[in-house]
Amino acid sequence: MRYMPHTADERVEMLAKIGVGSVDDLFVDIPEEARLDALLDLPRHASEMDVEKNFRTLAAKNVSPYSTPSFLGAGAYQHHVPSVADHIIQRSEFLTAYTPYQPEISQGTLQALFEFQTQVAMITGMEVANASMYDGATSCAEAVLMACRITRRKKAVLSGNLHPHYREVTQTTLQFTEFKADELDPTLTGSEDFTSQISKETACVVVQNPDFFGRVEDFSALADKCHEAGALLIVVVNEIVSLGALMSPGDMGADIVAGEGQSIGVPLSYGGPYVGLLATRQKFVRQMPGRLCGQTVDQEGKRGFVLTLSTREQHIRREKATSNICTNAGLCSLAFTVHMSLLGETGFTKLAAVNHGEAATAADALSAIDGVELINETFFNEFTLKLSKNAAEVVEELAARHVLGGVPVSRLIPNDPEFDNMLLVAVTETCAESDLTAFVAALKEIL
């Protein structure tokens, strides 16, 4: 077996040195009745060539959104990943290192994390960010727990237009704690009214921008309302490219930003691994979950970086920790940092402008079709269409015509007739003119 270096003779010699007769003697602590004598009922080892063939066969049974017109979004966005980003995360020294517990020989990972934290803080308009969370949805749940700790209050209010997975993950996470989250209903008309929801018990209000239906909104007034009541405003951003074109949550007065960073540098990969972003104000940092990288100096006075404030974390605080999280999304955060570095201010704002331009063009073209109505007054690169037919069925028919024509809202908000004909359509820089033409033609045929 190519991954294991010992020869049969070496194994015998090593067993002799250990002072046992056979390898079975190393496993005597396993209760006799639970020991396996035969091999597991699984195939024997395979060559690299055969393994590759197996995966090519599986891949051939899927439709790649990069090889066909594709307009999928709903929290995960198809963008171009620069080859430098993918190359860097395959560098052995980044790929096969672990958590930087020994900072003297982990400065590469640590400096990259410090740069990541800075980039995330900058684009969200916040003062500090952590070294990443599992994904946007778990980051949202952790942000709510964090707000409850900070305010010592027990109730969160979730916008109905927050991504349904984010709402579900938050509810799942809170269900066995002393905290509770009230949800508003998703709505396609107008702004939500949080006034009646905010009280002296409210720890936080959670909104999303752009929201699940693609609309953008200024939450500055809501931030003021929250602060007057002693509550925090959490703003979720799951299309992070939007921040190249939009006022940042920090500028609106958000206290915590929970985001999904997948759009920058991270492949779609059927939903994971992604990179959760969490940013906040400096004064709340000790209530933050997850790893934090900080700047310091070494014995010779050279600048260096270490993991810091670890007294918040489970390996020190155990059951009193701010979170049970140990792993972060290290390599994905590196991909994010490399891609963001390549973009810079000029590229990031331009990428956002390109996305907005493509989306506006597509929205105009699609809404000109009979039986299609654009719901959004505002959007960044994703919008909701009301179709004259059931959207889930239309999406299947589009797929039969080799167009991945968006996400039916009913897939995420089932059993609500109001949304049955609603289709979420995302348009990014990867959309070619011919893709839009194909989409329009197919949709005309179906409706």
Added chain:
Amino acid sequence: MLNKQGRPTQPAESSTEIGQGSETYSGNKGLNLESPLIFEQGLDGRIGVDMAEPKQVESRLGSIARKNPIGLPDLSEPQVLRHFVRLSRQNYAIDSGFYPLGSCTMKHNPRINEKVARLAGLGDLHPMQPTSTVQGALELIDSLAHWLKTITGMPAVAMSPAAGAHGELCGVMAIRAAHEAKGEARTRILVPESAHGTNPATAALCGYKVDAVPAREDGRMDLDAFAEKLGPDVAGVMLTNPNTCGLFESDVKKIAGMVHEIGAYFYCDGANLNAILGRTRPGDLGVDAMHINLHKTFSTPHGGGGPGSGPVVLSDALSAFAPVPFITHGDNGFDLVEHQEGQAEKSFGRMKGYHGQMGMFIRALAYMQSHGSDGLRQIAEDAVLNANYIRVGLDDLMRSPFEGICMHEALFDDSSLKGTGVTTLDLAKALIDEGYHPMTMYFPLVVHGAMLIEPTESESRQTLDQFIGTMRYLLEKAKAGETEMFEQAPRFAPRRRLDETGAARHPVLRWVPETDEEEEKLSQAS
């Protein structure tokens, strides 16, 4: 009690002679190349990604178009590439050397796994594509689930948890949901003192009181103390097996029986599954739930701290409570159950966005297929062989707190360093100078000055011999009173010891421009 000895580190009072006289103008030294922060290298107007000009359209951004600059630096592609290549060279990694970090299973990460994870039609699938267009992806996840269930002898598996601790959360939530379904409000979870910190933190997040069970003289959980703590208010036990001392809990079946007798559930922390692959199955040991760290046992890269993946195998008693989504087999092939209704009526909910860490699933399945049933068993055998080889190679100089055969990792305490003035931390830093990544230190907490060495099956005998030789050399130096090399260590790393205390006292968590309003704003805030 938490052992704080040796941590955090303090820089020495004065600078040392080592660095003096060897300064260079550039700050670089030969192949040791520094790179300033990316923010210190930018110049407005450069770009590292070319793209078409934006279409001129009527803005749909309403009133919130961005007005202020962000402050990101502009760089070209070669600058960015060089920056990150330079940074990479300041990292230790498995590919470059021996990384015996106990309880982390730092094994070889095969490159075929990286290759297949990037195939068009696997790495680039969108999570919300119609299921008719991702049948191969669902088949892949289903196939991985089959391997995991067969390896562990368990009837069900929840695939979505994103990491080990997230898997723990999944398992304990299933336990709580099962008790609630029976109308029982149990309040306590028993956790051995030697457990990973994630165990008690997870139990707390599920609303349970954590009751610590002491260890016996032989490093296993104290069964008498355990029996005394059992009661009708106990929801379950969280036991790592093999445990964090590198030992197999030989009373595991008895423990499972005692837990089940009082109507509680047995959560097994599967962090150390590597040691028992193909030699025993958790399902035969009475386990109700166990997470599997795909990034440990099944070689998905650790990536500097993540991403991980932590599927959880479940017993029949708990499987109905598994989180959504999961895969079913229908008339039209594979399908996804994504909501808490129908078949998933009892599900405790959703743990993350979409369907789990697909990128890690691909790599783990490629790893399993490469090994097959014969290779998986060989993994456990060689991992345990290597750990014991290190144990006997050092046991005349160092003290194993627990006698006898160990599993996949060898544990030593610091009694061999007593009176030398050298601490576990110093020894670890001296290993850095010798070109190794140190072992896990000061964990498990139940052992004084613990050093936990996990070589994994990937290492050759020659590597182990050289490591043993190095450890012996260092221990002899320490015992001979040659402490300076320890106090000064690391001398040959990209950085000397770093001021961790200072970092925590005055946290600097981001770069700020030197003369900027931003800085003023920040200093006002803090």
